[in-house]
Amino acid sequence: MESILLSVYVQAFIAAVGGGILFTIIGIIPGTDETATMAPITLILVLMGLPGPVLFAWFMGIIVAMQISHTVPTAMAALPGSTMAVPMVLYSSLAKRLGIPHVAMRKMAAGSMIGTICALPVALVFALLLAPVGQKISPYIGLVFTIGTIIVAYLSSAKWAAIIAIIPFAFLIQGFQRLAVEGVGHTLFISIFMGITIGPMVSEIFTVFAPKLRDELGRDKPNEIWLAPDVKSGGLIPNPFKLVTPKQARQVALFSSIGACTFTFSPVGMTVMLGEIAGGRCKELYQKITSALSVQDGVSNSTYIGEFIIPLVAFAGLPLSAVAAGPGASLFNAPPRFSVDPLNNLAQLLTLSDYIVFGIIGIVGGALFAFPIAVKKARSWTEFMFRRISHEALIGAFLGLIFMLAFYEAGLLGIIIALAIGIFGGYLHNRFGVHTGVQFMCYYASSWLVAQLLSVVGKIV
Numbered sequence: 001m002e003s004i005l006l007s008v009y010v011q012a013f014i015a016a017v018g019g020g021i022l023f024t025i026i027g028i029i030p031g032t033d034e035t036a037t038m039a040p041i042t043l044i045l046v047l048m049g050l051p052g053p054v055l056f057a058w059f060m061g062i063i064v065a066m067q068i069s070h071t072v073p074t075a076m077a078a079l080p081g082s083t084m085a086v087p088m089v090l091y092s093s094l095a096k097r098l099g100i101p102h103v104a105m106r107k108m109a110a111g112s113m114i115g116t117i118c119a120l121p122v123a124l125v126f127a128l129l130l131a132p133v134g135q136k137i138s139p140y141i142g143l144v145f146t147i148g149t150i151i152v153a154y155l156s157s158a159k160w161a162a163i164i165a166i167i168p169f170a171f172l173i174q175g176f177q178r179l180a181v182e183g184v185g186h187t188l189f190i191s192i193f194m195g196i197t198i199g200p201m202v203s204e205i206f207t208v209f210a211p212k213l214r215d216e217l218g219r220d221k222p223n224e225i226w227l228a229p230d231v232k233s234g235g236l237i238p239n240p241f242k243l244v245t246p247k248q249a250r251q252v253a254l255f256s257s258i259g260a261c262t263f264t265f266s267p268v269g270m271t272v273m274l275g276e277i278a279g280g281r282c283k284e285l286y287q288k289i290t291s292a293l294s295v296q297d298g299v300s301n302s303t304y305i306g307e308f309i310i311p312l313v314a315f316a317g318l319p320l321s322a323v324a325a326g327p328g329a330s331l332f333n334a335p336p337r338f339s340v341d342p343l344n345n346l347a348q349l350l351t352l353s354d355y356i357v358f359g360i361i362g363i364v365g366g367a368l369f370a371f372p373i374a375v376k377k378a379r380s381w382t383e384f385m386f387r388r389i390s391h392e393a394l395i396g397a398f399l400g401l402i403f404m405l406a407f408y409e410a411g412l413l414g415i416i417i418a419l420a421i422g423i424f425g426g427y428l429h430n431r432f433g434v435h436t437g438v439q440f441m442c443y444y445a446s447s448w449l450v451a452q453l454l455s456v457v458g459k460i461v
Contacts, residue, residue: 011054012358015045016061016365023062024370027069030079034304035197035326035436038062040401043190043330046337052349053358059308059328060362067301068112068370075105075293084300087272091279091289091296098286107290108297109374110243113367115256115298119305120359122260124352126306127313134315141318141341142448148320149441158433165434167453170446172424176417177447184410189335191406191414195421196439197326198402201395202419203426238375244294251278251291252298259299260306263321267303274299313355317347322437325444333444340444 026037042059050058070081071088075095080086088108095104137144153162173192180188207213241249255274262270279292307323311332318340319325319332331346332338338345350358406414428434 008051008053009357009361011051012057012361013365015050015054015058016362017368019058019062020065020366021369023065023366024069024373027066027081027370028072030073030077030081032081033083033200034066035083036201036398036402038066038327039197039330040194040398040405042328043334043405044401046330046334049337052346053354055331055346056350056354057358057362057365059331060305060359061366063304063308064112064116064301064363064366065370067116067297067304068109068367068374071105071108071112071297071374075101075108084267084271084304087268087275087300088293088296091275091293094285095289095293098289100286100289104290104293106238106243106375107248107294109371110238110240111248111252111256111294111296111298112301113240113371114244114249114252114294115259115300115302116305116363116367118253118256118298119260119302120309120356120363122257122302123306123309124313124355124359126261127310128352130310130314134318137315137318142445142451144318144320145441145445146449149438149445152322152441153434153438156433156435156438158435158438161432162434162438165428165432166438166442166445166449169425169428169434169439169442170449172421173443173446174450176421180410180413180417183413188410188414188417189333190409191418192421192443193329193440194402194406195418196425196436196443198399198418199422199424199426199436199439200429201399201426202422203430206423206426237372240371243375244290248291248294251281252294255295256298256302259303261310262303263307263310267300267307267322270303271296271300309355309359312347312350313352315347317343317345319444322440325440326437329440 022041023037026032038059042055042062045055045058066082067084070085073079073081074085074088074092080089092101092104095101149166150163153159153166156162158165176192177187180186180191244252255278259267259270259274275292275296278295279288282288282291304323307321308328311318311320311324317332319329324332330338333340333345402418403415406418408414410417425436425439428439429436
């Protein structure tokens with residue numbers, strides 16, 4: 001028995017470190033999307049049958065690594081290393097003008113680490129407080145998902161447009177589900193979920209085939225990117241609390257703790273709001289920039305961790321958050337292994353001690369490579385990525401992986417449905433701001449919502 005437990009601990013650490021290395025590299029490449037990169041690889045590991053604690057450590061590790069490493073291109077070149085880094089571009093560009101991008105990068109990396117340290121215990125405590133309520137809502141899962149979808153939609157930049165889009169998107173999903181039942185004998189998860197995942201990319205690629213839009217996207221010359229000079233840092237693994245001032249450390253801890261509890265809100269929205277509050281308290285420009293960036297990166301990490309842990313602990317595995325319904329969806333719903341109706345997923349495989357022990361393993365494993373790289377090797381690694389790694393090749397690799405998964409689920413029909421969902425959902429995302437978080441929530445709400453609407457229409461007719 002002890003050897004088996006030891007094996008799980010070793011597997012978890014290897015998974016966290018391996019995921020940390022992989023997503024450190026991915027995070028340094030500008031413009032990558034968390035869902036498009038985290039979701040397909042996590043789904044493969046789920047279907048491979050990895051133990052629940054190992055999967056938890058893996059996902060915690062890749063969250064930490066991605067949220068730390070995305071600071072590198074964001075600070076050094078003012079190009080967002082991931083979707084969550086977009087709110088940090090403004091202050092990063094101001095830091096570049098002041099000639100302190102290396103300082104900004106260290107503040108962001110330190111803030112991310114401090115936010116991570118605060119997020120795990122705060123999210124667990126808050127989830128335990130919510131648990132009695134969570135156990136009572138399971139019979140109303142369809143209604144809960146619908147209300148959650150409406151809330152997430154209204155909190156997005158599209159607001160009422162996103163709320164209106166819920167109905168046609170829900171009908172589109174259920175229409176494809178009916179088509180899948182007729183074609184392959186079962187409903188789909190992977191193809192539709194991955195279709196939403198690749199939507200923004202597919203929509204942009206699709207515009208290339210329209211001459212007018214292709215001409216608008218054309219460029220006369222390659223982009224020019226200027227990197228700041230490198231600055232050496234002592235110590236093998238720097239102390240994050242020494243990279244920020246005591247006041248900034250307190251700010252990061254406070255706002256990250258708040259972010260770890262806001263599981264129903266958009267992580268990007270919380271990053272923007274809490275970062276602006278922190279920056280608004282500073283009058284001097286240098287302090288404003290460094291304080292806002294350190295808080296923003298801390299909040300980006302803490303909200304991600306909170307939105308992953310709280311649905312598992314408080315709601316017994318109902319994916320009631322943008323992270324749980326998006327990047328981490330396969331840990332909640334991945335037939336035939338995991339499902340949400342009935343509830344049978346990662347939440348049922350973990351105990352409270354597992355969340356603590358394997359959460360720490362995931363955090364340590366994910367940060368072991370990402371944090372020293374972000375602080376000590378930021379410029380050299382950024383230059384290497386810009387020169388040697390093709391963004392188009394990375395997108396192509398993930399598209400290929402996603403189409404392989406869709407084919408695995410439903411053959412050619414799965415690929416066609418993934419593409420159709422991707423084009424429609426991607427257009428909603430890119431054109432109207434109906435982001436993928438709304439669409440993922442809509443996927444879970446669509447069955448109940450469409451049934452209720454059809455019932456109402458039937459009564460009227």
